[in-house]
Amino acid sequence: MSEPRLERLSLNQATIQRWDMRQTIAGCARAGIGRIGLWRDKLQALGVSATAQHLRDAGIKPSSLCRGGFFPAATRAERDARIDDNRRAIDEAAEVGAPVLVLVSGPPADRDIDRARRQVEDGICAILPYAAERGVRLAIEPLHPMFAGDRSVVVTLAQANTMAERISSDFVGVAVDVYHVWWDPEVYVEIARAGEGKRIVGCHVSDWLAPPPDHVLGRGVMGDGLIEVRRLREAVDAAGYTGPVEVEIFNRAVWDMPGDEVLALIKDRYLAYC
Amino acid sequence: MSEPRLERLSLNQATIQRWDMRQTIAGCARAGIGRIGLWRDKLQALGVSATAQHLRDAGIKPSSLCRGGFFPAATRAERDARIDDNRRAIDEAAEVGAPVLVLVSGPPADRDIDRARRQVEDGICAILPYAAERGVRLAIEPLHPMFAGDRSVVVTLAQANTMAERISSDFVGVAVDVYHVWWDPEVYVEIARAGEGKRIVGCHVSDWLAPPPDHVLGRGVMGDGLIEVRRLREAVDAAGYTGPVEVEIFNRAVWDMPGDEVLALIKDRYLAYC
Numbered sequence: 001m002s003e004p005r006l007e008r009l010s011l012n013q014a015t016i017q018r019w020d021m022r023q024t025i026a027g028c029a030r031a032g033i034g035r036i037g038l039w040r041d042k043l044q045a046l047g048v049s050a051t052a053q054h055l056r057d058a059g060i061k062p063s064s065l066c067r068g069g070f071f072p073a074a075t076r077a078e079r080d081a082r083i084d085d086n087r088r089a090i091d092e093a094a095e096v097g098a099p100v101l102v103l104v105s106g107p108p109a110d111r112d113i114d115r116a117r118r119q120v121e122d123g124i125c126a127i128l129p130y131a132a133e134r135g136v137r138l139a140i141e142p143l144h145p146m147f148a149g150d151r152s153v154v155v156t157l158a159q160a161n162t163m164a165e166r167i168s169s170d171f172v173g174v175a176v177d178v179y180h181v182w183w184d185p186e187v188y189v190e191i192a193r194a195g196e197g198k199r200i201v202g203c204h205v206s207d208w209l210a211p212p213p214d215h216v217l218g219r220g221v222m223g224d225g226l227i228e229v230r231r232l233r234e235a236v237d238a239a240g241y242t243g244p245v246e247v248e249i250f251n252r253a254v255w256d257m258p259g260d261e262v263l264a265l266i267k268d269r270y271l272a273y274c
Numbered sequence: 275m276s277e278p279r280l281e282r283l284s285l286n287q288a289t290i291q292r293w294d295m296r297q298t299i300a301g302c303a304r305a306g307i308g309r310i311g312l313w314r315d316k317l318q319a320l321g322v323s324a325t326a327q328h329l330r331d332a333g334i335k336p337s338s339l340c341r342g343g344f345f346p347a348a349t350r351a352e353r354d355a356r357i358d359d360n361r362r363a364i365d366e367a368a369e370v371g372a373p374v375l376v377l378v379s380g381p382p383a384d385r386d387i388d389r390a391r392r393q394v395e396d397g398i399c400a401i402l403p404y405a406a407e408r409g410v411r412l413a414i415e416p417l418h419p420m421f422a423g424d425r426s427v428v429v430t431l432a433q434a435n436t437m438a439e440r441i442s443s444d445f446v447g448v449a450v451d452v453y454h455v456w457w458d459p460e461v462y463v464e465i466a467r468a469g470e471g472k473r474i475v476g477c478h479v480s481d482w483l484a485p486p487p488d489h490v491l492g493r494g495v496m497g498d499g500l501i502e503v504r505r506l507r508e509a510v511d512a513a514g515y516t517g518p519v520e521v522e523i524f525n526r527a528v529w530d531m532p533g534d535e536v537l538a539l540i541k542d543r544y545l546a547y548c
Contacts, residue, residue, distance in 0.1 A: 107484060111502050117459070146420035148457035149484025149500045159459045183422035185391070185433045210381060210423025211489045226423045228385050 009270050010035035010063035012204065012248035013042060016259040021046040022054060023259065029058040031263040037064045037204075037246040038098060040089060048095045055096070062098040063244035064139065064175075064202055065089065070106035071123030072116035072153065079119060082106075086127045094134035100201050101131065102139045102175055105154040107147075116153045121163055124172060132171040139175035139201045140164055144183070146215070157181050157190035164199050175202030176236050177248065179219055182208060182227040188235050195239020203236045205229050205274050206249045217252045221265060222273040229273045245274060283544050284309035284337040286478065286522035287316060290533045295320040296328060297533065303332040305537040311338045311478075311520045312372060314363060322369045329370070336372040337518035338413065338449075338476055339363065344380035345397030346390035346427065353393060356380075360401045368408035374475050375405065376413045376449055379428040381421075390427045395437055398446060406445040413449035413475045414438055418457070420489070431455050431464035438473050449476030450510050451522065453493055456482060456501040462509050469513020477510045479503050479548050480523045491526045495539060496547040503547045519548060 011033050013024045021042045028036055036055070043051050043065070055062060068089040073079045086101075093101045103124065108116035124138060131138050140160040143152035154160055160174040174194050181187045194200045207225030212218030222229050233245060247266045254262055285307050287298045295316045302310055310329070317325050317339070329336060342363040347353045360375075367375045377398065382390035398412060405412050414434040417426035428434055434448040448468050455461045468474045481499030486492030496503050507519060521540045528536055 108500060111500055113456075113500070113502070144419065145457040146418065146486070149482050149486075155457050156459060182387075183419040183429050185430060208423050212420070212423075215485045215489075226382060226385055226387070228387070 006032070006267065006271065007034060008243070008245045009033055009267065010037050010244040010246040011263065011266070012037035012066070012246045013039055014066065015247060015249045015254065015266070016262050017255045019259045021051050025054045025058050025060055027259050027263060028060055030260065031267065033263065033267070034059065035061050035063040035244045037066060037248065038062050038096065039066045040092060043092060043096060048092050052096045062096055063246055064100040064102050065093040065096065065098040067102045067104045068127070068138070069103035072106050072109045072119040074109040079123070083123060083126050086123070087130050090127065090131050090134055090136050093136045098136070100137045100139050102141050102202065104141060104143060105152045107150050108153055113148070113153055120153060121167070124163070124167060128167065128169055128171060132169065136171070137201050138172045140172065141175040141177060141202070142180055144180045156184060157194065158186055161190055161193050161197070161199065165197060173199040173201035175204060176200060176232070177204035178227050178229055178232045179204070179206045179208060182232065187232070191232070191235045191239050195241065198240060200236060200239055200241040201243070202246065203233060203241060203243065204246045204248045205233065205270070206247065214252065217250050219249045219251050221249060221251070221254065222247070222269040233274050245270070280306070280541070280545065281308060282517070282519045283307055283541065284311050284518040284520040285537065285540070286311035286340070286520045287313055288340065289521060289523045289528065289540070290536050291529045293533045295325050299328045299332050299334055301533050301537060302334055304534065305541065307537065307541070308333065309335050309337040309518045311340060311522065312336050312370065313340050314366060317366060317370060322366050326370045336370055337520055338374040338376050339367040339370065339372040341376045341378045342401070342412070343377035346380050346383045346393040348383040353397070357397060357400050360397070361404050364401065364405050364408055364410050367410045372410070374411045374413050376415050376476065378415060378417060379426045381424050382427055387422070387427055394427060395441070398437070398441060402441065402443055402445060406443065410445070411475050412446045414446065415449040415451060415476070416454055418454045430458060431468065432460055435464055435467050435471070435473065439471060447473040447475035449478060450474060450506070451478035452501050452503055452506045453478070453480045453482060456506065461506070465506070465509045465513050469515065472514060474510060474513055474515040475517070476520065477507060477515060477517065478520045478522045479507065479544070480521065488526065491524050493523045493525050495523060495525070495528065496521070496543040507548050519544070
């Protein structure tokens with residue numbers, strides 16, 4: 001068992017919904033957390049260049065930008081609009097210095113889930129040259145299968161690996177979020193496979209409460225649920241990943257806590273369980 | 275596209291929670307539905323031999339008994355108690371004439387999901403001779419991964435197939451419930467694999483509402499959601515399955531409808547979408 005170093009801890013800012021970008025940067029600086037996983041809404045609210053300046057002033061680096069994706073749509077015009085929006089997200093990531101854009105692939109537009117999956121791959125291929133030119137890596141993030149109907153038709157690490165292997169670019173990898181993959185009997189095999197291809201570009205942690213108290217806002221703080229978080233994080237490390245470990249907890253009760261208390265809690269739990 | 279014949283329709287009685295066993299049998303007789311998927315609580319409430327008599331009188335056959343399983347537990351004594359309860363379920367299935375006992379494997383007792391999965395397989399092996407003597411087939415039913423923490427550590431058809439292949443008995447097969455497997459990129463491969471081993475012993479239908487309105491009571495009526503029900507049912511048929519197609523819908527709004535209206539609705543939807 002190896003503890004991760006605190007230097008690798010990144011706060012995904014969706015964990016503290018009440019804080020705007022400036023508060024999040026200031027809070028992380030107070031707590032000695034050197035990395036933040038950014039969200040586009042908060043980035044746009046402060047402005048990209050202002051955010052970049054605040055991050056530099058605080059000595060904090062962005063670990064990723066959430067999120068691109070949502071490629072499937074009923075019409076060509078809608079799909080093109082999604083592509084355009086993904087290009088804007090790539091611009092934002094490049095300008096703020098986020099090395100990775102996390103892709104949540106999107107739900108199916110109708111009952112044809114196979115077509116939706118093809119549209120996801122087509123979408124990634126469409127934005128890939130733009131991302132590569134700007135030095136932003138795209139992270140295909142498989143979501144838990146309970147989100148297959150409303151958020152992501154990419155639902156297993158095997159599927160993300162296969163897609164990334166087919167695309168075969170240094171600028172397309174996979175993000176391993178323990179909440180989304182812990183249930184999968186093949187998860188350790190697929191983490192190793194992603195590592196062999198040097199494709200792991202993100203690692204996110206939280207915990208699984210049983211049953212989940214909410215479809216979206218039901219994640220637990222590490223240690224409060226059933227996920228073998230450390231075992232999974234160690235497997236990701238053993239696969240060659242040395243990057244940030246983002247704490248990303250969507251939970252109503254956590255959102256209701258004062259931000260500084262959340263940061264103290266997740267630092268403790270990160271050291272104890274990740 | 276081939277329509278399934280109405281003779282294959284079975285009502286899983288959990289779909290109409292308000293009806294007791296006699297009401298369910300009488301209702302299905304009125305609606306011309308010749309098969310019922312039984313639940314143990316309702317079976318025990320009327321009594322096994324009385325239920326068998328009512329079914330015979332109405333000319334209705336049980337398609338399965340729900341449910342055995344729930345094998346993982348923290349102590350040996352608890353696990354033995356579960357085994358004993360599964361043997362009682364096998365007795366009930368044999369006495370009422372249900373050819374199949376559906377196994378919901380159970381949640382993990384702690385964070386060690388691998389151990390829980392071994393306990394499931396050990397549990398099935400422990401009850402298998404008892405089931406074979408009584409002519410009851412055990413159906414390993416993979417549940418949707420959102421139930422991994424509270425109901426079933428068996429979450430993919432691949433996993434159920436692998437387990438059934440290892441056990442390798444005519445009395446252990448798999449149940450394919452479209453609600454639980456529709457999201458899986460490997461579902462058609464695994465349906466074919468189950469068919470090659472002649473291991474499909476049940477087919478259940480409902481639909482996926484996005485997002486699910488409830489963790490347990492969020493299933494939709496066929497046609498109301500995103501699942502390609504007919505495509506999946508046809509794949510199950512193409513894999514060699516010719517048995518009952520059970521409609522199993524856990525849904526608060528359906529529970530609130532008069533039972534006869536539910537039966538009329540599911541007959542229509544079965545013919546249109548299954």
